[in-house]
Amino acid sequence: MKTVMEGSNAVAHAIRLCKPEVMAMFPITPSTHIPENLAQMVADGDLDAKLITVESEFSAMSATVGASATGVRAFTATSSQGLALMHEVVYAAAGMRLPIVTTIVNRALSAPINIWNDQQDTISERDSGWLQIYCETNQEAVDTMIQAYKIAEDKRVLLPVFVCMDGFILSHTYEPVDIPEQKDVDEFLPPYKPEHAFLDPDKPMTMGPFAYPKPYAAMRKELSKDVMKAKAVVKEVHDEFAKKFGRSYGNGIIEEYKNDRPIAIVAMGSVCGTIKEVVDKRDDVGLVRVRCYRPFPKEELAKALKDKENVIVFEKNVALGLNSGAMYPEIKDVLYSAGSKARVNNVIGGIGGIDVTKENVENFIERLKDKEGVVEFLGGDPNE
Amino acid sequence: MGEKVTIGGIIYDVGNSTATKTGTWRVFKPVFDSDKCKRCGICAKFCPEGIIEITQEKGAQANMDYCKGCGICAEECPFDAIKMEVEKK
Ligand code: SF4
Ligand code: SF4
Numbered sequence: 001m002k003t004v005m006e007g008s009n010a011v012a013h014a015i016r017l018c019k020p021e022v023m024a025m026f027p028i029t030p031s032t033h034i035p036e037n038l039a040q041m042v043a044d045g046d047l048d049a050k051l052i053t054v055e056s057e058f059s060a061m062s063a064t065v066g067a068s069a070t071g072v073r074a075f076t077a078t079s080s081q082g083l084a085l086m087h088e089v090v091y092a093a094a095g096m097r098l099p100i101v102t103t104i105v106n107r108a109l110s111a112p113i114n115i116w117n118d119q120q121d122t123i124s125e126r127d128s129g130w131l132q133i134y135c136e137t138n139q140e141a142v143d144t145m146i147q148a149y150k151i152a153e154d155k156r157v158l159l160p161v162f163v164c165m166d167g168f169i170l171s172h173t174y175e176p177v178d179i180p181e182q183k184d185v186d187e188f189l190p191p192y193k194p195e196h197a198f199l200d201p202d203k204p205m206t207m208g209p210f211a212y213p214k215p216y217a218a219m220r221k222e223l224s225k226d227v228m229k230a231k232a233v234v235k236e237v238h239d240e241f242a243k244k245f246g247r248s249y250g251n252g253i254i255e256e257y258k259n260d261r262p263i264a265i266v267a268m269g270s271v272c273g274t275i276k277e278v279v280d281k282r283d284d285v286g287l288v289r290v291r292c293y294r295p296f297p298k299e300e301l302a303k304a305l306k307d308k309e310n311v312i313v314f315e316k317n318v319a320l321g322l323n324s325g326a327m328y329p330e331i332k333d334v335l336y337s338a339g340s341k342a343r344v345n346n347v348i349g350g351i352g353g354i355d356v357t358k359e360n361v362e363n364f365i366e367r368l369k370d371k372e373g374v375v376e377f378l379g380g381d382p383n384e
Numbered sequence: 385m386g387e388k389v390t391i392g393g394i395i396y397d398v399g400n401s402t403a404t405k406t407g408t409w410r411v412f413k414p415v416f417d418s419d420k421c422k423r424c425g426i427c428a429k430f431c432p433e434g435i436i437e438i439t440q441e442k443g444a445q446a447n448m449d450y451c452k453g454c455g456i457c458a459e460e461c462p463f464d465a466i467k468m469e470v471e472k473k
Contacts, residue, residue, distance in 0.1 A: 097392035158391060196391050206395035219393050 002176040007138040007165065008033030010177045011103055014145035016047045017185040018101075021072035024052035024063035028082040029115045030167035031105035035077060049075075057082035061089040061102075068098040069207050071198025073149060073191075076100070079167060080107035083121045087128075093160045094129025095223065096208050098197060099152035100160040102130075103145065106269070106316070107167040108352045116353020117167035118316040119269065123326050129223055131161040131230055132294040134268040138175045140249055141165040143241060146185055150237045153192050157230045164293075166270040166316075168353065180245055188244055231295045250289060253297045256304050259286035263369055264305055266331055267314040268293060271349070271356050275314070278361040285365055296330060302338040310343045311335065312368055316350045324348070324375045345371055349378030402450075406433065410453035413471040418443040420465035427457035427466060 005013075012034050015023075023042075025035035041047040050067075054060045060076045067074040078086060083104060093100055104122050108114040122132055131151065135141040141163065148161040165171060197207060211219060231253060238252025249255055257276055263285040265275055272289045279287050288304045290297065305311050315325030322329065328346040335342050345368040350356045360378055368374055390396065421443030428436035428444065435447040436457060444465070446457070458466035 095392065096394075197394060203396075204398045206398055207392065209393055209395050211393055215389055215393065218389050222389060 002178050004174050004176050006033065006172060006174050007141060007170040008105070008172065009037050010138050010142050010175075010179065011145060011165065011171075012037030012041065013179045014142040015075055015103070016041050017180060017182055018075075018146060018149050018189060019047075019073065019191070020049050020075040020101075022050045022052065022064070022067035023075045024054050024060045024067065025076050026054050026057045026060045026078070026082060028057065028079050030107055030117070030171045031077045031079040031082070031103065033171065034103055034105070038075075057085040058089065061086035061093065064100050064102070065089055065093050065096065065098055068093070068100050069096065069197050069199070071192070071194035073153075074098075074100050075102070077103040077105065079105045080109055080115075080121045083125065084109060087125070090125055090128045090130065090160075092208060094227075095219070096197070097158040097223075098160060099149070099158055099192070101145065101148040101152055102160065102162050103141075104162050104164045105167045105171045106164055114352040115167075117169055118351045118353065119164065119166075120317045120351075122162055122164050123315075123317040125162070126294055126326065129159060129227055130294065131157075131159055131227070131234065131292070132164060133161065133234070133292050134164045134290065135170065136249070136255075136270055136272045136289065136291075138165070138170050138173065139177045139247065141170060142177055142179065143245065143247055143249075146180065146189060147234075147237045147241050149192070150189050150240075151230065151233050154233045154237070155195070157226070157233050158196060159227060159230055164269065169270045178247075184244065188241065228295045231292065231297065234292050234295075249291055251300070253292045254300045254304060255287075255289040255291055257287040257289065259288055259304055261286040262309040263312065263365065264288050264308045264310075265312045265314055265361075265365075266290060266301070266305070266327070268327075269316065271314065271316070274356055274358055275361055278358050278365070282365070284369070290327070293327075298334050298337075301331065301334045302340075305331070305335060305342060306338040306340040308340070308342040310345065310369055310371075312345050312347060312364065314347045314349060314364075316348075318348055318351065318377075328375065343372035345373065346375040347378060348375070348380075351377070351379070354379040405449050406452050407447075407449045410448075410451060410471055412453040412455055412468040413448070414446055414451065414453070414455070414457050415467045415469050416444050416446070417465045417467070420463050422463050422465070424462070427461050430456050430460040432456060 242248035
């Protein structure tokens with residue numbers, strides 16, 4: 001049954017259905033409503049979880065790592081500066097192979113301070129070893145939360161996952177969503193049975209130990225390979241979810257929307273809804289939505305983009321010092337390796353919460369359709 | 385080391401710190417003078433590695449597999465019974 005509810009509330013319900021045993025959270029705009037809703041559920045007895053109210057996001061992620069290391073399903077949520085403060089522990093969580101799921105309500109990073117949406121926060125964690133899945137709608141955020149634990153805890157993965165949803169645009173928007181039944185979620189997502197990392201006095205273990213250069217290099221190499229291998233599980237879990245719950249998101253890795261046209265826009269997150277509306281009105285442009293950004297879907301993107309005349313990479317982040325978005329060179333790498341002749345352009349838009357309208361999309365398509373190698377900022381002119 | 389790494393580098397075979405021979409880090413080595421040594425045990429208490437053994441027969445002696453050559457024992461000995469020397473390797 002569909003219910004109209006706020007995105008954060010819907011996601012909180014999805015987390016409740018996943019039955020995390022420990023949640024350590026610190027409120028930060030725009031993710032605050034998620035811990036608020038979850039705290040209410042714990043207080044009301046609707047969720048039997050240990051809620052740890054910590055004094056900072058660094059502690060939130062540290063407590064989540066500690067909880068996960070004891071072998072329980074652990075959760076946290078944050079945004080922007082909160083994620084930046086977690087940074088050190090974010091890397092530790094992946095290196096320690098802890099299957100934590102964290103909802104990131106995407107927001108711009110300081111300075112200047114700004115509370116609105118872009119994706120700079122999670123993009124800045126792209127090399128951490130966490131899987132990153134970007135959602136277009138609140139329904140997808142709900143469904144992806146449930147998939148995320150199954151992916152993270154899979155014996156072939158054992159890696160943490162960021163479920164990314166755009167701040168305000170999704171988190172604070174009321175949309176009809178279908179909250180699955182507990183019984184169905186229980187069938188899909190059995191309790192977490194840790195085999196590699198847990199607390200048992202009869203079986204003591206050392207986690208996150210010191211490593212000399214050789215074992216360190218070996219572990220990082222292994223980690224790098226394992227993150228890439230996780231893609232197959234992201235897809236498998238997505239497909240299994242689709243079968244059981246009747247909802248799917250492209251092939252689980254990327255979503256191709258009318259991608260039989262000479263121009264393709266590549267984008268992530270909620271802006272894809274706007275782009276789809278523009279695509280519907282034109283016959284020269286399609287959309288390739290990157291759902292699973294880490295691991296980066298090189299093969300899928302090569303297949304979807306290599307025969308294009310023009311690929312426009314739309315991004316809500318700036319790679320300072322490169323003067324483009326972070327994904328732009330990655331897409332170029334994919335196309336170069338595929339021997340593609342496509343012209344590639346880059347639009348950095350929606351930074352700091354600036355609206356991306358259908359007119360904006362129409363306009364950048366017109367400006368860039370005959371261009372090559374242009375990087376442009378939408379709304380970067382203070383006099384506009 | 386050299387063996388296959390576990391997932392996350394987790395060590396299941398715990399209590400293995402003796403496998404790390406910290407003696408390889410050493411530049412200086414303590415040289416104990418058994419005649420000057422009063423067997424008081426102060427050096428053993430201060431040694432951060434806990435590897436000084438005192439016997440009536442030989443006085444204070446360090447387990448050189450783990451002695452880091454930090455010199456704390458020599459600094460603490462009230463009887464000037466320990467000298468730090470550069471170790472020739
Ligand atoms: S030099 Fe340092 S490590 Fe070696 S025996 Fe003396 S106190 Fe212990
Ligand atoms: S502190 Fe000096 S005198 Fe005392 S046991 Fe050690 S070496 Fe001997």
